[in-house]
Amino acid sequence: MSTLATLTNHQIRLAARPVGTPTRANWSTTTEAVAEPAEGGVLVKTLALSLDPAMRGWMNEGKSYIPPVGIGEVMRAGGIGKVIASKNPAFAVGDVVSAVLGVQEYLLVPQADLKRSSLAKIDLTLGSQTQWLNVLGMPGMTGYFGLMDVGQPKAGETVVVSGAAGAVGQTVGQLARIKGCRAVGIAGGRAKCDWVVKELGFDACIDYKAGPSAVRDGLKEHCPNGVDIYFDNVGGEILDAALARLARGARIIICGAISQYNNTSAVQGPKNYLSLLVNRARMQGIVVFDYADRYPLAVAELAGYLKDGRMKSKEDIVKGLDTFPEALIKLFTGENFGKLVLQVAED
């Protein structure tokens, strides 16, 4: 372990709260020496970090489902890492783990922080490192419990999901198909839509960039009996278009609203919300952490689908810790194609 002293931890910290879309000016970089773990502690080297729309929310002040990242703190991020030093019998050097690592190269986890950092060994026979950030990670868990617990799909129903080529969306649509539903995606651009239909097997995918009435027209064409479940990752106009096409007794899962996260004015409320009344429908929010006790069951089920080929996954991998500020923006411009992952180290 004497080599640890030669290591430097590069970190990205929140320097200022953004107004609108985050820029380089919202971040600062720091370096720290890497310390050895004390009794019961573990030192983890970051391999890959999950970049998620939710990160934009964590940068804002104010009450939410999780405290904001403080000014000057290392930016919060979940990721996959490798144990490079351990004074805890539950973890051995070389173990691959998932944890809330933060946007940095190393995380020292004292024994007292094991639970708070969600440190857990992962089984690479169930899926690859990046799949553990995608379908077997938070996005997959969000899609699984959002669809199954909140949406309660029944075979034959029509499930619509926005951000269909994204991390949550790809899981939702494929899982809907596996459960006997029709799956209709909404994504940006022909390439994503083609992939969603041809590779993932969705029944249809609507390109929201194809014109101002593309989503309205597409939902009309592809959901002739209305929308039974709408899994919403985007909010804004697309949520309103889905509300306008609800079937009787529909369920809307509110998972996120990426179209609204960089607003400098108020969030755009769904002006068609009275469709909930007309159609006896419900709109319900989900926070994935509430289902932590059942992650292992969902991981086992989804890993089975990966193994038997009924489920595929796609990750969009960006390399280098220092590209974090620009990489994050790709989520909001829709440039990422698949689950966005920041590869920090190869090994």
Next chain:
Amino acid sequence: MSTLATLTNHQIRLAARPVGTPTRANWSTTTEAVAEPAEGGVLVKTLALSLDPAMRGWMNEGKSYIPPVGIGEVMRAGGIGKVIASKNPAFAVGDVVSAVLGVQEYLLVPQADLKRSSLAKIDLTLGSQTQWLNVLGMPGMTGYFGLMDVGQPKAGETVVVSGAAGAVGQTVGQLARIKGCRAVGIAGGRAKCDWVVKELGFDACIDYKAGPSAVRDGLKEHCPNGVDIYFDNVGGEILDAALARLARGARIIICGAISQYNNTSAVQGPKNYLSLLVNRARMQGIVVFDYADRYPLAVAELAGYLKDGRMKSKEDIVKGLDTFPEALIKLFTGENFGKLVLQVAED
């Protein structure tokens, strides 16, 4: 029955669809001779009509939970009447009935229309004529099934209801108290709020007319642990204020949106809807007709509360068929105090 020939039926018909608040110009009046019922039919004389916010929606073109009233048709209205001629053994002259009577003095119900007109005898030992349009009628049923089935209140929870002095609101708040909840009303003006607290026994009532931050401040004061159930009759700013104060796992019942019905621009969507996500809350619409099979059970329960004094009711009675156009407007200006009833005949 030879006297029927001398009777004239005065009617109010929809002449033109309103833009914004309805005016006299949206209505026409007609008179028709009153005809005797054929075999199996019943002739009903209107005693009292229910005036409801939902009527504004029925005046609009377009798909909703019920077809719009057609141009030139007698305006739809539920009411209480008296059978004055019958060729149906199930109804005798003198029976008091509830039915979709329309805004007119007489309704001839052919046998084929008995079900469509919802013709049913009512028991005046359970409640007065006007109570049968209030707590024992559609508003009471809406409040009962909205609170109990959609809201699923648990003892100790905080239930907030807007339009608290109105027909639905008075039932919701009192029923919430009976079920062991705290009840907080929102109503317009000191007089209504005082009545809601002192007469109906709500724990508090917020006067939304008291100032621009009255609702926000009032919810903060009277719901220190957040809002577990919000029963919404109004929409707009008040819905947003309630969303901002939700407790974890809250339920919002969307019953109506009277603040939006006369809009000439788009409905104001709830810009705080992402509170559903943060608080794992749900927002769900209700249409009372879905619960028709269970009306008798709810009527029996509510009539019991009227009898033992745990529930009170208040009706605001306006007289004369020809006052209908102006009487209806009272709902949108908030001038009515209690369930608004149009008394068409005394007997």
